[in-house]
Amino acid sequence: MKRARRSAVDPFIVMDVMAAAARAEAAGRRIIHMEVGQPATPAPAGARAALERAMRDQPMGYTVALGLPELREAIAGLYRRRHGIALDPARIVVTAGSSGAFLLAFTALFDAGARVALGEPGYPSYRQILRALDLVPVGLPCAARNRYQPVPEDLEAVAGGALDGLIVASPANPSGTMLSRDAMRALIAHARARNMAFISDEIYHGIEYGAPAVSALEISDDVYVINSFSKYFSMTGWRVGWMVVPEDHLRTIERLAQNMFICAPHVSQRAALAALDCEDECQANLAQYRANRALMLDGLKAAGLERIAPPDGAFYIYADVSRYSDDSLALSRDLLDSAGIAVTPGLDFDPARGARTLRFSYARSPEDIAEGLTRLAAFMKERFAVP
Amino acid sequence: MKRARRSAVDPFIVMDVMAAAARAEAAGRRIIHMEVGQPATPAPAGARAALERAMRDQPMGYTVALGLPELREAIAGLYRRRHGIALDPARIVVTAGSSGAFLLAFTALFDAGARVALGEPGYPSYRQILRALDLVPVGLPCAARNRYQPVPEDLEAVAGGALDGLIVASPANPSGTMLSRDAMRALIAHARARNMAFISDEIYHGIEYGAPAVSALEISDDVYVINSFSKYFSMTGWRVGWMVVPEDHLRTIERLAQNMFICAPHVSQRAALAALDCEDECQANLAQYRANRALMLDGLKAAGLERIAPPDGAFYIYADVSRYSDDSLALSRDLLDSAGIAVTPGLDFDPARGARTLRFSYARSPEDIAEGLTRLAAFMKERFAVP
Numbered sequence: 001m002k003r004a005r006r007s008a009v010d011p012f013i014v015m016d017v018m019a020a021a022a023r024a025e026a027a028g029r030r031i032i033h034m035e036v037g038q039p040a041t042p043a044p045a046g047a048r049a050a051l052e053r054a055m056r057d058q059p060m061g062y063t064v065a066l067g068l069p070e071l072r073e074a075i076a077g078l079y080r081r082r083h084g085i086a087l088d089p090a091r092i093v094v095t096a097g098s099s100g101a102f103l104l105a106f107t108a109l110f111d112a113g114a115r116v117a118l119g120e121p122g123y124p125s126y127r128q129i130l131r132a133l134d135l136v137p138v139g140l141p142c143a144a145r146n147r148y149q150p151v152p153e154d155l156e157a158v159a160g161g162a163l164d165g166l167i168v169a170s171p172a173n174p175s176g177t178m179l180s181r182d183a184m185r186a187l188i189a190h191a192r193a194r195n196m197a198f199i200s201d202e203i204y205h206g207i208e209y210g211a212p213a214v215s216a217l218e219i220s221d222d223v224y225v226i227n228s229f230s231k232y233f234s235m236t237g238w239r240v241g242w243m244v245v246p247e248d249h250l251r252t253i254e255r256l257a258q259n260m261f262i263c264a265p266h267v268s269q270r271a272a273l274a275a276l277d278c279e280d281e282c283q284a285n286l287a288q289y290r291a292n293r294a295l296m297l298d299g300l301k302a303a304g305l306e307r308i309a310p311p312d313g314a315f316y317i318y319a320d321v322s323r324y325s326d327d328s329l330a331l332s333r334d335l336l337d338s339a340g341i342a343v344t345p346g347l348d349f350d351p352a353r354g355a356r357t358l359r360f361s362y363a364r365s366p367e368d369i370a371e372g373l374t375r376l377a378a379f380m381k382e383r384f385a386v387p
Numbered sequence: 388m389k390r391a392r393r394s395a396v397d398p399f400i401v402m403d404v405m406a407a408a409a410r411a412e413a414a415g416r417r418i419i420h421m422e423v424g425q426p427a428t429p430a431p432a433g434a435r436a437a438l439e440r441a442m443r444d445q446p447m448g449y450t451v452a453l454g455l456p457e458l459r460e461a462i463a464g465l466y467r468r469r470h471g472i473a474l475d476p477a478r479i480v481v482t483a484g485s486s487g488a489f490l491l492a493f494t495a496l497f498d499a500g501a502r503v504a505l506g507e508p509g510y511p512s513y514r515q516i517l518r519a520l521d522l523v524p525v526g527l528p529c530a531a532r533n534r535y536q537p538v539p540e541d542l543e544a545v546a547g548g549a550l551d552g553l554i555v556a557s558p559a560n561p562s563g564t565m566l567s568r569d570a571m572r573a574l575i576a577h578a579r580a581r582n583m584a585f586i587s588d589e590i591y592h593g594i595e596y597g598a599p600a601v602s603a604l605e606i607s608d609d610v611y612v613i614n615s616f617s618k619y620f621s622m623t624g625w626r627v628g629w630m631v632v633p634e635d636h637l638r639t640i641e642r643l644a645q646n647m648f649i650c651a652p653h654v655s656q657r658a659a660l661a662a663l664d665c666e667d668e669c670q671a672n673l674a675q676y677r678a679n680r681a682l683m684l685d686g687l688k689a690a691g692l693e694r695i696a697p698p699d700g701a702f703y704i705y706a707d708v709s710r711y712s713d714d715s716l717a718l719s720r721d722l723l724d725s726a727g728i729a730v731t732p733g734l735d736f737d738p739a740r741g742a743r744t745l746r747f748s749y750a751r752s753p754e755d756i757a758e759g760l761t762r763l764a765a766f767m768k769e770r771f772a773v774p
Contacts, residue, residue, distance in 0.1 A: 001584045001609055007495040007639045009646055015452075042446040051654075052442045059429040060624040065402075096483055096626065099648050103490070108394040112499035112521040128646035134499040134521055197388045222388055237447040237653030239483065239626075252394045259396055259515035261486050265652040266624030267438075 009128040010351075014344040017332060021342040032372035033364055035342040037173065037316070038236040040364045041285050044278030047235070047271040060266045065258040066250075067094020067242070068266075071273045075242055078276060082205070083215050093243045093253055094272075096264045098203050098228040101243040102129050103260065105224045108245075108252050109197040110135050114164035116197075119150040121318060121349035121357070123173045123201070138163060141352060147177040147309040148318065152190040165197035166190075170213055171204040174349045174359035175318040176311025181214045188220050199224045203241070204314040206232030206282065209290055213313055222246050229268075231314070232282055233275045240268035289315050292362035292369045299373030300360070304386035315363040318346070322356035324384050332358060339379040341372050396515040397738075401731040404719060408729040419759035420751055422729040424560065424703070425623040427751045428672050431665030434622070434658040447653045452644040454481020454629070454651055458660045462629055465663060469592070470602050480630045480640055481659075483651045485590050485615040488630040489516050490647065492611045495632075495639050496584040497522050501551035503584075506537040508705060508736035508744070510560045510588070525550060528739060534564040534696040535705065539577040552584035553577075557600055558591040561736045561746035562705040563698025568601045575607050586611045590628070591701040593619030593669065596677055600700055609633050616655075618701070619669055620662045627655035676702050679749035679756045686760030687747070691773035702750040705733070709743035711771050719745060726766040728759050 014035055021031045042048065054060070066072065072089040079087045095101040102125070110116060112134035118126045120139040127137040140154040150168065168187060170179040179187070184200075191198040200216035202225055216223040228241030241264075245253050257263075275282075296317055297310060307320035325331040328345035335341045344361070346354030362369055380386040401422055408418045429435065441447070453459065459476040466474045482488040489512070497503060499521035505513045507526040514524040527541040537555060555574060557566040566574070571587075578585040587603035589612055603610040615628030628651075632640050644650075662669075683704055684697060694707035712718040715732035722728045731748070733741030749756055767773040 001496065001611075001633060001636070002582065003636060003639050004494065004496055004498045004501075006498055007643060009642050011642055012645050015645065038448050040446070048442040052439045055435040055439045059427070060622075061425050062624050096487075096652075097649065099646075100483075103647060107391065107519045109388065109391055111391045111393055114391075125646040128642070132494045132643055132647060195389065224388075235447075237449050237650065239648075239650070239652040246388060249388070249390060252390050255396050255398055255515070256394060256519055258399050258402060259486075259512040260490060260519060261626075262484065263624065263626070265483075265626040265655055267654050267658075268652055271654075 006132055006134050009131050010124070012124060013329065013348045017336065017342050017344060020336055024336065024340065029340055031336070032341045032368050032375065034360045034362065034372055035344045036363065037361055038363060039231070039234040039285060041234045043235045043238065043271055044233065044275045044281040046278040046281070047275040050274035051267060051271045054270050058270070063263040063266050063269060065254055065261070065263055067264055068269045068273065071269050074273055074276045079217065082212065083218055085215070085217055087217065087244065091244050091247055091250065093245060093257065094264045094269055095241045095243050096261055097230065097239040098201065098226050098241040099125070100261055100264065101226040101241055102126070104253055104256050105199055105226065105243065106130060106133050106135060107256055108249060109224070110164055115161065116165040116167065117155060117158065117163050118167045119148070119172070120352065121148055121174050121346060121354060123169060124348045126167055139352065144309065144320070148172065148175040149177055149179055149183065150187065151183070152186055155190055162194065163196050165199060167199045167201060169201035171207065171311070171313030173204070173314060174316045175309055176314040176316045177309050178213050178312040181218070184214050184216060185219050188216060188223065192222065197224065199226065201226050203228040204231050207286060207289060207315060208313040209293060210312055217244060229272045229275060233272070234282070234285055235272065235275060238265070238268040238271060240264050240272045288366060289362065291366055295366065295369050295373060296360060296362045299376065303373070303377045303380040304384065315361055317360045317362070319358050319360060320356060321358050326356055328355050328358055334383070335379060339375040341375055393519055393521050396518050399511060400716065400735045404723065404729050404731060407723055411723065411727065416727055418723070419728045419755050419762060421747045421749070421759055422731045423750065424748055425750060426618070426621040426672060428621045430622045430625065430658055431620065431662045431668040433665040433668070434662040437661035438654060438658045441654070441657050445657070450650040450653050450656060452641055452648070452650055455656045455660065458656050461660055461663045466604065469599065470605055472602070472604055474604065474631065478631050478634055478637065480632060480644065481651045481656055482628045482630050483648055484617065484626040485588065485613050485628040486512070487648055487651065488613040488628055489513070491640055491643050492586055492613065492630065493517060493520050493522060494643055495636060496611070497551055502548065503552040503554065504542060504545065504550050505554045506535070506559070507739065508535055508561050508733060508741060510556060511735045513554055526739065531696065531707070535559065535562040536564055536566055536570065537574065538570065539573055542577055549581070550583050552586060554586045554588060556588035558594065558698070558700030560591070560701060561703045561733070562696055563701040563703045564696050565600050565699040568605070571601050571603060572606050575603060575610065579609065584611065586613065588613050590615040591618050594673060594676060594702060595700040596680060597699055604631060616659045616662060620659070621669070621672055622655070622659065622662060625652070625655040625658060627651050627659045675753060676749065678753055682753065682756050682760060683747060683749045686763065690760065690764045690767040691771065702748055704747045704749070706745050706747060707743060708745050713743055715742050715745055721770070722766060726762040728762055
């Protein structure tokens with residue numbers, strides 16, 4: 001059978017790094033994982049206990065397509081606490097992770113051939129999901145001086161005709177930087193004036209080190225907002241997230257969800273509902289990320305990697321390594337082979353400029369972070385004579 | 388924000404029936420559910436116990452995109468037992484339900500505008516997912532004399548140019564009829580000769596009342612086969628299924644899955660792995676469907692609904708009600724209002740001819756089935772003077 005043109009999406013380079021790291025571990029080496037974008041912690045204990053109980057007395061059939069009503073109510077409560085927003089739970093759609101939300105959003109908003117802008121560096125799957133849906137991703141080369149976030153001027157500089165939509169992420173992957181309220185407002189205004197759909201990826205909300213992240217919903221109701229239980233609530237493998245949509249898009253999203261997903265996993269929805277009551281454990285995880293971040297900022301500087309935008313949130317640092325290499329893939333292989341540190345080459349996030357950057361994740365344990373930084377300093381000293 | 392043209396998928400009519408039934412129940416009425424396409428039973432006890440244990444000691448992060456290796460191995464074992472096929476586990480992709488499998492298959496196989504044939508009556512979401520992906524569903528009006536299954540002549544009768552693919556389902560929803568080995572072989576040969584992709588939906592496999600269902604994999608390796616833990620293993624809300632793809636499509640599917648889903652829900656994969664060892668409980672469920680089916684065949688006949696194709700598998704009966712009505716939606720409303728029986732009007736499965744058919748599901752308890760049939764007989768006697 002022949003394959004469709006749109007199926008030719010790029011591989012995740014980080015997957016190759018992970019496979020190489022797994023081979024090294026199988027051969028008996030200890031590898032420090034700074035490539036993985038997921039917490040080392042399990043789902044909150046309260047969520048796991050709730051699921052244990054549910055296993056005894058709940059049949060776990062399909063839920064309605066938009067998700068368990070009590071979960072949608074509880075998510076509305078989160079917006080009240082975090083952002084002071086009174087959000088109608090009817091506008092909240094429980095999804096199969098943020099991945100499911102992106103599939104719903106893109107099919108609801110864009111017809112084949114539509115051009116959708118996204119900041120680079122950025123989460124690689126935006127681009128690949130758009131392609132798989134016969135849409136055209138338009139990368140915006142974001143400047144280091146703008147802390148790798150898009151600004152209206154980046155959109156104005158795009159050639160090739162009108163844009164149909166814009167995706168932003170704050171805190172961002174891979175940079176961890178956030179959009180200020182004014183920056184978010186400017187992008188929303190720009191999009192609205194041009195009849196572009198505006199999609200705000202807020203899956204790292206709650207993992208913030210200074211000011212709290214601004215939700216696009218604080219500025220406008222005419223946006224799509226995507227979030228997830230994967231990061232702050234430490235539930236990556238559960239595949240449960242949510243999306244907030246404009247009221248007049250609800251029926252469209254409901255019908256798409258009924259047909260494309262039937263529902264998000266019922267067990268995961270139950271666990272997510274309980275996780276929303278586990279604030280203490282989530283805050284303890286956050287304290288650990290905060291400690292890791294401080295270690296990383298010191299350790300990277302000591303290893304000669306000081307060209308970074310200090311992350312406002314998430315658990316990543318995006319480092320410019322152009323002083324040492326213009327082949328980040330080769331550098332990441334060298335780091336794995338010589339120092340036993342797995343990191344992600346920037347090419348996954350920025351096909352144009354990522355050959356000169358690396359992403360470091362600090363989602364794992366502080367012991368691993370400390371060991372990784374010691375190894376990194378030794379590697380940089382030996383390889384590049386960093387003092 | 389504007390919505391995409393492709394987002395305008397049809398509503399599920401059965402959802403409106405379910406909502407009306409829920410309102411009646413909220414008002415205190417007892418409704419007999421013959422509309423719902425899911426077992427009343429929970430996941431097998433062994434699966435639930437395994438998950439309870441896993442909650443204590445497994446972090447449940449992302450799995451690799453193609454699924455837990457031990458689950459893929461175990462699914463290969465199922466093909467050995469059921470079909471005598473030695474299937475390479477590498478060709479098995481664990482998916483977020485069969486829904487996730489369809490999204491992967493369609494994006495891997497078809498570019499925007501491709502024309503994909505499907506039998507009518509058939510599962511409505513095929514058509515809607517195709518539309519959401521900017522593909523063109525082409526309905527084949529299947530004949531009652533062919534037991535509502537497509538035959539090569541149906542494909543030859545299609546006007547408007549070449550077809551890019553064909554989806555078959557055996558046992559089928561809503562008819563419960565199966566394709567014989569010869570019928571399956573003829574369709575696969577027809578598709579191959581015309582360079583059409585062939586997708587076999589086998590999610591009701593295991594729920595069979597006479598001969599075992601034939602898998603397309605018994606005939607060819609150059610097919611996509613989609614299956615699920617939802618039906619035979621009674622795990623609808625868990626959203627875990629699988630797909631078998633040709634070997635040379637694996638890398639494509641892996642990359643699409645990495646980006647579109649990351650992975651199927653880890654908890655559900657763990658439970659599914661344990662469910663594969665719960666054959667006794669699944670066979671007990673099957674015995675109940677078999678008893679229900681016998682009740683239904685007698686009871687529908689007694690109620691004057693004898694124009695059906697006796698189902699080979701699944702838990703549905705598709706009945707021609709044209710002697711009584713040419714408005715199945717109105718008839719289903721009358722059945723709900725007057726007799727407290729929820730059934731699905733055929734329009735969900737066959738937009739052209741479904742105004743003269745109803746689908747009865749017999750997945751619930753034998754007590755409910757018996758009560759429903761008593762009510763149905765009384766209704767038909769009063770409304771249509773059925774003796």
